[in-house]
Amino acid sequence: MYLSLLITPLQWLVDLPSRGADRLSDLFVDRATLIRDNEHLRSEALELHRKSQLMAALLEENRQLRDLLNATERLEADVMAAELIGVNPDPFLHEIILNRGFEDGLYIGQPVIDAGGIMGQVLSLAHYTSRVMLITDARTAVPVEVVRNGFRSIALGKGALGELELSHVPDTADIQEGDMLVTSGLGGRFPRGYPVAVVSEVIRDPGRPFTLVKATPAARLDRSRQLLLVDYRNSGPENRITRERQTPVESVTTEEPVESVDE
Amino acid sequence: MSEQSQGGSLIIFATFLVGLVLSQIPLPGIMIWARPEWVALVLIYWVMVLPHRVGLGSAFMMGVLLDLIRGSVMGLNALSLLIITYLVLLLYKRIRMFPLWQQSMMIMVLVGINQLLFFWMQGITGTSATGLIFLLPSLISAILWPWVYVILHGVRRTFRIE
Numbered sequence: 001m002y003l004s005l006l007i008t009p010l011q012w013l014v015d016l017p018s019r020g021a022d023r024l025s026d027l028f029v030d031r032a033t034l035i036r037d038n039e040h041l042r043s044e045a046l047e048l049h050r051k052s053q054l055m056a057a058l059l060e061e062n063r064q065l066r067d068l069l070n071a072t073e074r075l076e077a078d079v080m081a082a083e084l085i086g087v088n089p090d091p092f093l094h095e096i097i098l099n100r101g102f103e104d105g106l107y108i109g110q111p112v113i114d115a116g117g118i119m120g121q122v123l124s125l126a127h128y129t130s131r132v133m134l135i136t137d138a139r140t141a142v143p144v145e146v147v148r149n150g151f152r153s154i155a156l157g158k159g160a161l162g163e164l165e166l167s168h169v170p171d172t173a174d175i176q177e178g179d180m181l182v183t184s185g186l187g188g189r190f191p192r193g194y195p196v197a198v199v200s201e202v203i204r205d206p207g208r209p210f211t212l213v214k215a216t217p218a219a220r221l222d223r224s225r226q227l228l229l230v231d232y233r234n235s236g237p238e239n240r241i242t243r244e245r246q247t248p249v250e251s252v253t254t255e256e257p258v259e260s261v262d263e
Numbered sequence: 264m265s266e267q268s269q270g271g272s273l274i275i276f277a278t279f280l281v282g283l284v285l286s287q288i289p290l291p292g293i294m295i296w297a298r299p300e301w302v303a304l305v306l307i308y309w310v311m312v313l314p315h316r317v318g319l320g321s322a323f324m325m326g327v328l329l330d331l332i333r334g335s336v337m338g339l340n341a342l343s344l345l346i347i348t349y350l351v352l353l354l355y356k357r358i359r360m361f362p363l364w365q366q367s368m369m370i371m372v373l374v375g376i377n378q379l380l381f382f383w384m385q386g387i388t389g390t391s392a393t394g395l396i397f398l399l400p401s402l403i404s405a406i407l408w409p410w411v412y413v414i415l416h417g418v419r420r421t422f423r424i425e
Contacts (some may be wrong), residue, residue, distance in 0.1 A: 010332070011332075014287050014289075047359075086289065086392065088287075088333060090333045091298075092382075092385070093333070124334065
């Protein structure tokens with residue numbers, strides 16, 4: 001932990017030129033471009049406003065429906081912005097380095113997302129930096145489900161940038177090219193419902209025991225610089241289970257003996 | 264005299280720092296496989312010309328720093344750098360006499376040993392390497408060696424590091 005503190009200034013130093021280049025291109029940007037950007041952002045903001053108005057109504061409706069179903073509420077997670085400052089030089093490890101560490105309240109296993117979807121999870125922490133393992137790393141897997149029909153699977157990293165593979169998909173599974181895969185929240189690491197990948201290829205080969213499904217990550221793994229860290233500790237599944245146990249356990253236990261008597 | 268050697272150490276350390284920085288600069292796409300082993304190159308140069316000053320200790324220190332940068336298991340880089348430093352310490356009298364192209368051949372073998380050891384040990388800890396593409400840096404390092412040699416030689420002459 002303290003040894004990594006030695007490396008931190010070096011990592012800042014390496015990031016310095018690209019930071020400087022960003023600053024420089026900000027300086028030399030011309031008025032027309034700025035106006036165009038501004039217009040573009042304005043229209044985008046308007047569109048997002050419209051969506052968020054819809055969202056408020058939908059949230060309320062969702063809450064009521066969940067009340068009707070007696071389901072627990074899904075919690076909003078806290079997010080924190082972070083910036084990429086480095087990439088692991090080792091080509092076999094898909095890791096990036098962020099400018100936040102445990103001094104900023106990060107924890108190991110924290111999900112990292114960008115504008116497109118899930119990027120990866122925090123692998124190790126230093127004081128002011130952290131190391132994030134991308135979802136394409138050969139050591140990682142993300143529990144996913146197909147948005148269209150809720151089919152659950154596990155997306156494995158393959159060590160190749162821009163490719164994931166679903167494991168153990170039966171030949172009869174309803175999955176096709178272009179299907180959106182989102183996190184299923186089952187592993188307890190990633191919050192539910194964030195985009196992970198889009199199915200790019202489905203190969204049903206009778207010679208294989210399982211269907212081979214390949215997918216392209218939704219996040220821009222090799223380009224994003226601005227990232228978000230989702231704090232999933234308070235809304236993780238363990239907490240949800242303990243909260244559920246506090247109230248409805250009695251009702252469940254009383255129901256079971258009644259059913260067995262009926263049978 | 265002692266003051267001068269102190270300054271010399273600083274310069275040597277600075278060249279190592281440059282090597283460390285170069286070895287973590289992000290490279291685009293396929294180029295990441297062709298990254299030369301800068302730290303190993305700088306280390307081999309200093310061990311070859313000043314074996315009484317730069318040796319196993321420096322190799323271990325640089326190895327640990329590289330481990331931190333790469334996030335590999337602590338000591339993998341340190342061990343592989345220690346082994347090639349030991350080989351250079353055995354061979355430095357001979358390598359010094361070689362013409363540059365022949366030195367490059369030696370560098371290819373040495374950096375190749377470094378890569379093999381590192382990726383084998385990393386394979387034991389989980390991430391296995393497929394193919395032999397991880398040996399590409401040794402070829403690139405060998406091609407770059409004459410320039411590294413000339414530049415570091417210039418540095419050594421300018422600052423009179425003995």
